[in-house]
Amino acid sequence: MDLSLKENKTHGDILFPFALYKMEYHMPATILDCHWHDELEFLLLTEGEGVFQVGTRQYELKPGHALFMHGGEIHSGISNSDASSFKAIVFHPVFLNSNPHDLIQGKYINPILEKQRLLPTVIRDETGWEKDVLIHLKEAIKAAEQKEYAYEMQIKAHLYAIFSILLRNSSREITGPAYLNRANQLKEAIGYI
Numbered sequence: 196m197d198l199s200l201k202e203n204k205t206h207g208d209i210l211f212p213f214a215l216y217k218m219e220y221h222m223p224a225t226i227l228d229c230h231w232h233d234e235l236e237f238l239l240l241t242e243g244e245g246v247f248q249v250g251t252r253q254y255e256l257k258p259g260h261a262l263f264m265h266g267g268e269i270h271s272g273i274s275n276s277d278a279s280s281f282k283a284i285v286f287h288p289v290f291l292n293s294n295p296h297d298l299i300q301g302k303y304i305n306p307i308l309e310k311q312r313l314l315p316t317v318i319r320d321e322t323g324w325e326k327d328v329l330i331h332l333k334e335a336i337k338a339a340e341q342k343e344y345a346y347e348m349q350i351k352a353h354l355y356a357i358f359s360i361l362l363r364n365s366s367r368e369i370t371g372p373a374y375l376n377r378a379n380q381l382k383e384a385i386g387y388i
Contacts, residue, residue: 202231204232211347213290215336215339218280220278231267235285235288236286237262237332239333242279243258243274243275243277244276245274246272247271249264250268250316259320261328262318267310282336284336291351303359327360328360331354331357332357335350338353
């Protein structure tokens with residue numbers, strides 16, 4: 196497998212493997228280079244419009260829409276607006292782990308991390324559950340920006356709320372190896388090109 200598109204960046208640190216990124220652009224351009232990483236990511240478009248690719252699918256986003264990327268998914272984005280911006284939170288899968296292993300870890304978190312449960316990729320504000328996800332995502336971002344006392348707990352609480360909503364609203368169960376095989380084939384093809 197070609198690793199040239201793998202992002203080589205540490206997000207947060209070993210005790211808090213979470214990072215917030217804010218990007219602004221003032222002309223139509225590539226706003227997210229084609230890459231992948233082991234971490235999970237939520238991206239919230241805050242201004243402008245763009246087309247984002249996650250795996251083999253493209254999604255048109257408007258302000259207030261969000262994307263979720265499983266670890267290992269190739270993704271990129273281009274803006275078709277004069278001004279565009281987004282905020283992204285990127286966190287290592289261990290950020291969600293329970294220690295010691297408990298029911299929540301085994302029943303809900305592991306199937307996400309092992310790609311046995313594929314969650315919705317695009318989150319618009321069209322349904323009640325999408326609106327709830329966006330509220331929690333914005334609150335997690337706000338906590339990361341303001342860094343008030345115990346903000347780390349707030350972020351984790353909002354992420355757990357997001358994942359519980361996404362799990363309740365995902366109907367696509369997949370097997371890990373089939374999904375991983377498609378993702379690896381895509382990485383190799385893009386690396387070859």
